[in-house]
Amino acid sequence: MKQLFDNAGVAHVQTSTIELPAAELATEVAYIRSDFKGWMRDKFDLHPNQEHQLEIMPDDFAQRLANAIADHYEQRVAVQFYKETRAEDDNKDLKDLILNGMDQVTYTLGSEPSVAVPELAIWIRYKRTI
Template sequence: MKRTFDQADVNDLQQKVLALPYVERLVIIDFVMSDLVGFMLNYFELRLSQIQYLNTMSLALKTELSIGIAESWNNDLAVDFQKESSSVDEEEDTPKDIILSRYNSSSTPPVANSLLPTGYFSIRIVYRNTAYR
């Protein structure tokens, strides 16, 4: 059964993926790396506007998302996923920003007293308030 693309169901899927034996988890990681859109379509019930967004997403963004998710899961870490609810009708293609954050000790100098583990990856989806434009 496919999940809703919301914070609760994304976190539930991640817990199930991380609980898998490593060899089985690698199959899903490879799927994310080779076909992010296919992965999303396979695991989530998406609205037409979400499918259209995935299909028009830049290769750079797809690559960054794929790598961040794969590296996190490969390091036994859940991606910090936060998705706000749209303040307007959910069927409408609401403008949104996708904010990505990554901490990788091999490429980023350590932050003093940082509690972020190596491989930490965060995805935050924030809907723009179009009422004030």
Template sequence: MKKNFDNTGVVSFQTELFLMSIIQRQDMMDLARTDLAKLLLDYFYMSPSQQAYIATMTPAFKMTTGNGIAETWESGQYIQFQKDEKPPDDHYKDLVVIDPAMINNIADQSDQEQSVPIRLPISIWIRYQLQ
């Protein structure tokens, strides 16, 4: 069943994801990696403007964001998702995606044999600013 694309809906979706069988969860992670747009459109209610935005996402953005989402889930963590309330006035919409894996997530680089990659969760923030 589709969820609302808001804070509560995303948490509910992820809770259900972690209750799925390993095979079902892997299928969902594979979908995030291969077709992020399909995952969003199939599992969340999207307004026409949100659907249009998804259609304009670049392949590179979908790939890096989808990989970050899948890796976060593979590590057993929830995506950090925050969607602010849309103001009634004219506004700009920002999508801020922070993937710590793109920065550097090595616990100790001085000893490569003992260093362990750490997967910090990807963070997605949808915010609005007045014009």
């Protein structure tokens, strides 16, 4: 069943995802990495305006976001998520999507690079109605 794209809906999707058996989690993580926008459409009941915003999200930004989320789910860690809400969910609002804690790569000469996955936080903030 699709969830609303709000704080409760995202929490439900995250909990059900990180509790999947290992093989199913690996499949889900691969889906997030390969088709993040499709995964969002499958998991969330998006309003037409949310669908449009997902569609116009730059592919490189979506891929970085997908990898950060997948990295956390792979480790069975939920992402901190907070979305401000409006009384009218499908208004055309100008929003900021703020991400904190993307992957950090460390390389020590003579060794393999290691990737630290810091805590990821996503905040969707409304700026004004357009």
